[in-house]
Amino acid sequence: xxxxxxxxxxxxxxxxxxxxxxxxxxxxxxxxxxxxxxxxxxxxxxxxxxxxxxxxxxxxxxxxxxxxxxxxxxxxxxxxxxxxxxxxxxxxxxxxxxxxxxxxxxxxxxxxxxxxxxxxxxxxxxxxxxxxxxxxxxxxxxx
Amino acid sequence: xxxxxxxxxxxxxxxxxxxxxxxxxxxxxxxxxxxxxxxxxxxxxxxxxxxxxxxxxxxxxxxxxxxxxxxxxxxxxxxxxxxxxxxxxxxxxxxxxxxxxxxxxxxxxxxxxxxxxxxxxxxxxxxxxxxxxxxxxxxxxxxxxx
Numbered sequence: 001x002x003x004x005x006x007x008x009x010x011x012x013x014x015x016x017x018x019x020x021x022x023x024x025x026x027x028x029x030x031x032x033x034x035x036x037x038x039x040x041x042x043x044x045x046x047x048x049x050x051x052x053x054x055x056x057x058x059x060x061x062x063x064x065x066x067x068x069x070x071x072x073x074x075x076x077x078x079x080x081x082x083x084x085x086x087x088x089x090x091x092x093x094x095x096x097x098x099x100x101x102x103x104x105x106x107x108x109x110x111x112x113x114x115x116x117x118x119x120x121x122x123x124x125x126x127x128x129x130x131x132x133x134x135x136x137x138x139x140x141x142x143x
Numbered sequence: 144x145x146x147x148x149x150x151x152x153x154x155x156x157x158x159x160x161x162x163x164x165x166x167x168x169x170x171x172x173x174x175x176x177x178x179x180x181x182x183x184x185x186x187x188x189x190x191x192x193x194x195x196x197x198x199x200x201x202x203x204x205x206x207x208x209x210x211x212x213x214x215x216x217x218x219x220x221x222x223x224x225x226x227x228x229x230x231x232x233x234x235x236x237x238x239x240x241x242x243x244x245x246x247x248x249x250x251x252x253x254x255x256x257x258x259x260x261x262x263x264x265x266x267x268x269x270x271x272x273x274x275x276x277x278x279x280x281x282x283x284x285x286x287x288x289x
Contacts, residue, residue, distance in 0.1 A: 002180045003170040010184040013163025014191025017246075020156035021192070022199025027148055029209030029216050032156065034246035039270060055146055056153040061253030063157015064166065075161040077251055078169035079258040081241055086258060087265040089241025092233055094269020097245060098277070100230025101218075104165075104238075105246035107231070108189060113196035114217070121223050126235035127175075133239025134175040 001080055021110050028052060033106020035097040100126070145211050157250035163188040166251035168242020175239060237269075 021032035030036075037053050044050030068074050081089060097103045100122050102111065107126075111119020164170040164184050174185035208214055238244050243251070243262045251259045 001169045001173075003164075003167070003173050003182045003184075005182055006164055006184050007187045010163045010187035011191040013159045013161070013165070014188040014193075015195050016155055016159025016162065017165075017188070017192040018159075018195025018199065020152050020159060021196045022203060023148075023152045023155065025200060025209065025215070026203045026206075027145075027152065027210050029212045029214060031217065032152075034244070034249055035270075038245060038249065038267070042267065042270070043274075051146070052149050055149040056156075057249065059150045059153020059155075060157035060160075060250045062154050063159070063250040064161045064253045066154060066158040067161035074254050075164075075251070076167050076170075077254065077256050077259065078167060079242065079262075080169055080172060083258070083261060086241050086262055089237045089239075090243070090262045090265025091269035091272070092237030093241060093243070093245065094237075094266040094271075095273040096230050096232070096234025096237055096269075098230065098270045098273035099226050100234055101227065103234060103246060104244040109192045109196055110200075112193050113200050116218070117221050118218075118223060118227055122227055122231035125228050125231035126238065129232045129235030130239040131175040131177070133236045134172055135178060137239065138172075138176055138179055 001078060003078075017105070017109060018113075021105075021113070024056075031106055031110045033102050033110060035101075035103045035106055039098070096126075156246075157253065159192075160247055160250040163191075165244070165247040168247075171244070171247065172239070172242045 024030055024032045037056055040049055041053040041057055044053070064075050079086060093103075100107070102119070102122060104126075107119040107122040112123060160166050165188055170182055170184060173180050173182035203209075204215065241262055243259070245266060248259055248262050248266065252263055
């Protein structure tokens with residue numbers, strides 16, 4: 001399945017993601033990590049803890065609709081994985097981000113930006129295992 | 144005011160994800176598929192996000208405290224351990240299979256796309272499972288040795 005190379009939209013989207021991370025640090029003093037936000041919303045330590053994360057999530061799910069208002073269509077979502085593989089992958093992502101204390105946003109964006117050695121190690125590791133997994137699924141088993 | 148601004152930060156993040164292509168598994172998987180239909184877009188997402196955050200954090204962290212909280216709450220642990228690396232490794236395998244990472248899938252949930260709903264349900268199940276396992280391991284190691 002081919003996808004179009006979109007350097008400008010992707011760069012602009014990346015800048016917005018960064019802007020959100022900076023604003024969350026400015027306002028609440030917290031790392032903008034999707035894993036932490038979701039975990040804290042599902043299993044909150046306090047009402048205060050739950051409220052800001054729930055508000056953040058509520059804003060996030062409106063993102064595709066802001067895109068819709070500007071572009072006239074919802075963002076493209078194409079899932080190459082079959083449903084059983086999607087579920088299997090989802091469970092692995094959930095286990096992995098819990099053990100690894102973060103994902104692409106927490107380690108890959110915020111952690112790299114604050115030069116955290118743990119985040120550099122985590123990001124390097126998951127980029128490598130993701131690429132290896134895609135290679136095996138596309139060119140070894142599925143080829 | 145606090146609530147409204149936090150909500151707006153969520154909107155900015157979600158819009159960024161939607162615009163960047165991170166909500167599209169086909170695009171994400173193609174970034175990693177160097178031997179196939181390689182799509183380098185994800186490098187631009189990461190580049191834009193990391194540069195913006197790198198500069199912004201340096202400005203923000205000059206302040207003595209954030210606007211709405213008494214202190215900055217930033218992880219201080221700098222040590223690498225097996226749990227971190229195994230977790231990151233497992234996350235990557237799942238990301239390569241599904242094509243969604245949590246930050247890409249949560250905003251995408253707003254479209255109520257059935258496959259996104261399935262992924263997020265599996266993601267939450269995995270997070271809960273890992274917590275149960277971690278709690279068991281902690282309880283076992285806490286028991287006094289014979």
